[in-house]
Amino acid sequence: MKPDDCVKRCSELAALARPLCPPNPAVGCVLTSATGELLGMGATQVTGGPHAEVMALRDATARGLPVAGATAYVSLEPCAHHGRTGPCCDALIAAGIKKVVASITDPNPLVAGQGFARLRAAGVEVIVGPGAAECVELNIGFFSRMLRKAPWLRMKLAASLDGKTALENGLSQWITGEAARADGHAWRARACAVLSGVGTVLQDNPRLDVRGIDTPRQPTLVVVDSQLQTPPDALLFEAKRQVIFYAAVPDESRQKALEARGATVLYLANSAAKVDLAAMLRDLAEREINEVHVEAGNKLNGSLLRAGLVDELIVYLAPKLLGLGRDMASFGPLTELSQALPLDFKSTAMIGPDLRIVARIRGRDQFLRDAVSLRK
Ligand code: AOF
Ligand code: ZN
Numbered sequence: 160m161k162p163d164d165c166v167k168r169c170s171e172l173a174a175l176a177r178p179l180c181p182p183n184p185a186v187g188c189v190l191t192s193a194t195g196e197l198l199g200m201g202a203t204q205v206t207g208g209p210h211a212e213v214m215a216l217r218d219a220t221a222r223g224l225p226v227a228g229a230t231a232y233v234s235l236e237p238c239a240h241h242g243r244t245g246p247c248c249d250a251l252i253a254a255g256i257k258k259v260v261a262s263i264t265d266p267n268p269l270v271a272g273q274g275f276a277r278l279r280a281a282g283v284e285v286i287v288g289p290g291a292a293e294c295v296e297l298n299i300g301f302f303s304r305m306l307r308k309a310p311w312l313r314m315k316l317a318a319s320l321d322g323k324t325a326l327e328n329g330l331s332q333w334i335t336g337e338a339a340r341a342d343g344h345a346w347r348a349r350a351c352a353v354l355s356g357v358g359t360v361l362q363d364n365p366r367l368d369v370r371g372i373d374t375p376r377q378p379t380l381v382v383v384d385s386q387l388q389t390p391p392d393a394l395l396f397e398a399k400r401q402v403i404f405y406a407a408v409p410d411e412s413r414q415k416a417l418e419a420r421g422a423t424v425l426y427l428a429n430s431a432a433k434v435d436l437a438a439m440l441r442d443l444a445e446r447e448i449n450e451v452h453v454e455a456g457n458k459l460n461g462s463l464l465r466a467g468l469v470d471e472l473i474v475y476l477a478p479k480l481l482g483l484g485r486d487m488a489s490f491g492p493l494t495e496l497s498q499a500l501p502l503d504f505k506s507t508a509m510i511g512p513d514l515r516i517v518a519r520i521r522g523r524d525q526f527l528r529d530a531v532s533l534r535k
Pocket of ligand 2: 210211212237238239245246247248
């Protein structure tokens with residue numbers, strides 16, 4: 160295999176592992192002989208399971224192929240710490256790997272260059288860089304959690320072409336088509352948490368879980384509910400997954416009723432007796448939440464945008480006009496056009512009859528570019 164193909168295969172292996180391994184980053188590894196023959200491949204397994212490098216070494220063993228003197232391509236720096244598993248850099252050294260081509264330094268402070276240092280100290284040649292952009296995009300939430308101590312926050316919106324998410328009377332089911340809704344579930348599935356607000360819970364009684372997709376795990380559901388108004392018989396309790404309520408005003412009996420349904424209730428109030436959203440995101444990062452997928456109403460959407468906490472929008476636009484109705488997010492009114500929130504369109508795609516736009520709040524991904532340019 161050519162070096163470029165090995166780097167590409169690592170990204171592909173990592174992408175396949177992506178639904179399995181959060182909060183771990185998705186990593187791929189390819190082992191080749193000095194003459195470029197494929198010896199083994201692997202990817203990160205479910206949390207607590209082996210990392211990509213160990214899977215690739217095992218694959219070579221299973222094929223009966225010796226790896227002494229081989230090159231390891233890997234889409235993240237091999238780890239140097241004892242976490243849920245042992246250090247991959249030591250496993251590579253012990254196997255006699257002579258060269259490591261890694262995409263990017265692991266931002267985890269427990270690793271952060273130490274994996275490369277240990278490999279070099281053992282006489283292994285280390286090259287860093289190929290495939291870095293792919294690795295950070297695939298693991299955007301992991302990089303965000305490690306480098307910003309906050310999850311990557313993606314807000315999903317479904318609207319008519321004139322930007323309405325519901326009629327004035329609240330009717331919203333359904334504006335976009337089935338294909339767009341299925342695509343939305345795929346984005347939910349890749350997140351560590353789905354975030355919504357009590358307004359949506361009371362209005363729509365949604366489940367907010369991943370359906371119609373074969374997924375090994377359900378994202379945690381996070382509900383912003385200042386006064387704990389969620390009814391204990393809400394449909395969201397039907398799905399098997401962790402549910403966390405962030406509240407502001409303590410209420411012991413409501414708290415107990417929600418806890419009796421298996422939920423966790425946390426109080427994080429700001430001075431206005433509302434949930435401190437920035438503190439909530441820091442708390443979620445401490446709970447190993449990498450990507451947060453927001454599906455909420457215009458109030459919570461507006462609060463998150465006003466607080467400068469949104470990184471990315473994923474907008475499904477249906478080819479119809481609804482006229483007067485509900486907006487995507489309530490903030491403003493702004494008084495100058497220069498106050499507009501600047502975005503960069505990242506991608507557009509047709510999803511069935513609807514249009515999907517992924518847009519980033521300008522500058523929010525600077526930490527990724529910094530991480531890519533860092534070569535250790
Ligand atoms: C690697 N290869 O495939 C991945 C790595 O608790 P542990 O032992 O599973 O370690 C988790 C950390 O390992 C994670 O935070 C990240 O720094 C690194 N992930 N490292 O060498 C892999 N997924
Ligand atoms: Zn490792």
